[in-house]
Every structure is written in structure tokens, then in C-alpha cells.
């Protein structure tokens with residue numbers, strides 16, 4: 001098969017790396033890719049016409065869509081009548097992620113545990129909701145906001161302000177609602193599904209804050225590890241029974257076909273696991289730790305899923321753990337410089353993976369070109385071994401302004 005991976009981050013690099021291991025992969029191209037991937041082909045991932053034209057030109061048998069913007073733009077829908085199979089949900093199914101309000105109502109319709117929410121139309125209504133819920137609440141914008149549409153508020157005054165701020169920063173007319181704060185610990189449970197059959201992937205935990213100890217501004221993710229020791233098989237069984245299966249059954253009962261990765265962002269509370277959000281794709285940096293732990297022919301499974309004929313077998317989790325430490329540009333997630341030369345990659349130990357996020361090639365030099373530059377991924381029989389190996393190799397890579405958290409995978 002000629003395979004394409006749509007996107008340009010570390011997640012897509014990891015997907016291409018995994019798919020290239022399949023004996024069925026004749027070629028794997030990345031659209032548009034980055035300085036660590038090849039061959040790359042230029043495309044605008046959120047333009048379904050452009051993507052379809054490139055798939056036809058390259059005679060691709062399968063396109064794996066990495067990111068939510070392309071899914072929400074309808075790339076998978078556009079490819080449906082073509083000779084390229086598309087792995088990922090349609091725009092309608094992607095609403096689980098692209099409309100938080102739609103997802104909330106979906107969960108309410110199907111009795112899936114999640115935080116209670118309120119539709120609010122004025123600051124007074126926000127304050128009233130905060131009062132009802134002990135002074136705290138979460139403000140959420142409906143649409144895709146790249147992590148910038150959610151504010152957890154500790155007081156009614158803060159809630160009122162945050163609601164106004166989020167409304168101002170979002171497109172006119174987009175709903176901004178509020179929900180109750182859930183207490184507990186967070187974990188991401190991901191699966192591959194064709195809408196019926198479903199295989200759980202190793203559970204992952206990411207580290208969103210920029211600095212050690214979960215301080216500082218939120219980022220796209222400064223690192224991750226998998227699997228998560230605290231998530232025992234008992235909790236996982238509850239997730240399957242009360243969240244995953246009702247979600248897939250709910251989609252089917254509403255006539256919505258879902259093929260792709262499904263990501264459950266969960267809060268494990270004293271009252272059981274509850275959904276914080278759905279994502280309609282692999283997380284980034286979760287993908288970088290999950291895919292190296294995955295045994296089996298992912299390409300074969302994806303093809304079966306696209307044809308709606310998967311029996312749910314073919315994937316399993318390897319023993320051990322994986323850790324991803326992100327090397328970010330100094331200043332990220334705020335303003336940062338790019339174009340710095342990256343050195344030391346050739347000295348990374350065998351078996352340690354380096355997936356590229358924000359890099360580009362200039363002749364035979366490798367330069368930074370984004371906020372999250374590199375993902376250093378190490379495996380180990382125990383988590384501490386993977387963590388130590390990752391950091392030993394982080395120390396071998398350098399670029400001006402490089403910033404990494406020092407505590408990825410150390411608290412769990």
C-alpha cells in the first residue's frame with residue numbers, strides 16, 4: 001500500500017515511523033511533514049480539495065489524518081468517494097471533539113458520566129451557576145481552540161471574568177458554557193475503533209504545564225508517559241463499561257459512523273471515571289509514547305477499520321514503559337525565536353527515538369521552526385528506567401534557548 005500521513009508534528013512523525021514497519025507498506029509519505037520526516041509532500045491539511053488532489057496524484061491507498069482541524073474540515077468525508085481509504089472520523093463524528101456542547105449533550109443523551117453543565121447567557125447566570133456549585137466552575141468555549149478555550153475558575157468573580165474573556169476571544173455567536181469542577185486525577189484512555197470493534201491502547205498521561213511541578217502556562221504538552229501505573233484493570237473495566245461502550249453504542253444509535261482513534265480525556269473521581277473531553281484523534285505527545293508500545297500491524301488494522309470489517313484483533317501492548325520528553329523553544333508557549341541549529345542528534349543512544357515536531361532542513365543543517373521542537377522517547381522495563389534513559393539522551397541534544405521539563409514521568 002502507498003500510505004500518507006496528514007500533518008506536520010511529532011504525532012505524525014510517530015505514525016509514519018510505526019506504519020513504515022508494516023510489511024504491507026510500500027511507501028509512507030508525510031503531508032506536509034517536517035525536518036525529521038521524509039519524503040514530504042506539500043499540502044494544506046485543512047483544505048479537503050487540496051488533500052484529495054494530492055492523494056490522487058500520489059495514488060495513495062490509505063491516508064491517516066493526524067489532527068482535528070483536518071478532520072473537522074471534512075477531509076475524510078471528501079475522500080469517501082475516491083480510491084483512497086481515509087483513517088479518521090468524518091466531520092459529523094468529529095463533533096465529539098469539535099463541539100464541546102454537542103459532546104456534552106451526546107453524553108447526557110446516553111448517560112455517560114461527565115461534569116454537570118449549564119448553558120449561560122449572561123454574567124449573572126455564570127455567577128448563579130458558581131453559587132450553586134460551591135463557588136467554583138469551568139468555563140468552556142464550544143469549538144476547537146487549541147487548548148485556549150477552557151478556564152478552571154476558583155471563585156465566582158474569576159468565573160465571571162473568565163466567561164467574558166473567553167467570549168471576547170472567540171468568534172461571535174459561539175456558545176461559551178460552564179460546567180462543574182471535577183476533583184480527582186487525569187488520564188487519557190485511547191482506542192482504535194471502526195465504530196463496533198475496539199482495541200484499547202496503553203493509557204497515557206501528559207504534562208500540559210510549561211514548567212516543573214505543573215507550574216506556568218499551559219502548552220500543547222511538554223511530555224508524556226505510558227502506560228499509567230495508577231490506572232488499574234478495575235478502573236479500566238469501568239471506563240470500558242460506563243464510557244467507551246456507551247459512546248460507541250450511542251454513535252451507532254444516532255447513525256454516526258466512527259472510524260479512527262478515539263481519545264477519552266478522563267478525570268478519575270471518587271465517584272468513578274468521568275469524561276472531561278473527547279478527542280477524535282491521537283493526542284500529541286500521547287501518540288509518541290503509545291505507538292512505540294504498540295505491537296502488531298497498525299496499517300493492517302487501519303485498512304480493516306476503513307472497510308468496516310475489523311474483528312478487533314491484531315494489536316497488543318508491549319511490556320514496559322515509554323516516556324516522551326519534549327524539547328521546546330525558549331519562551332514557548334509565548335513568543336519564541338526559530339531558526340536555531342539543532343546539534344547532537346547523531347549521539348543519541350540506539351533504541352531511543354527522536355520524533356520531530358517543529359524542525360526544518362536547510363541544506364544539511366537541521367533548524368528549529370516551532371514551539372515543540374523534538375520529542376525524545378525512551379523505553380524501559382520499569383518507568384524510572386525509561387525516564388532516566390530519556391533524560392540521559394536529552395542531555396546530548398542542544399539548540400539555543402532549548403527548554404525541557406525535568407520532571408516528566410517522575411510523579412505518577
Ligand SMILES: Nc1ncnc2c1ncn2[C@@H]1O[C@H](COP(=O)(O)OP(=O)(O)O)[C@@H](O)[C@H]1O
Pocket residue numbers: 115138145146147148149150152179180181182183186265276277
Ligand atoms: N470539569 C472539569 N473539572 C476539572 N478540571 C477540568 C474540567 N474540565 C476541564 N478541566 C481541566 O482543563 C483541561 C482542559 O480541558 P479540556 O476539556 O480537556 O479541553 P481542551 O483540551 O480542549 O483545552 C483539562 O485537561 C483539565 O485539566
Ligand SMILES: [Mg+2]
Pocket residue numbers: 265277
Ligand atoms: Mg484536553
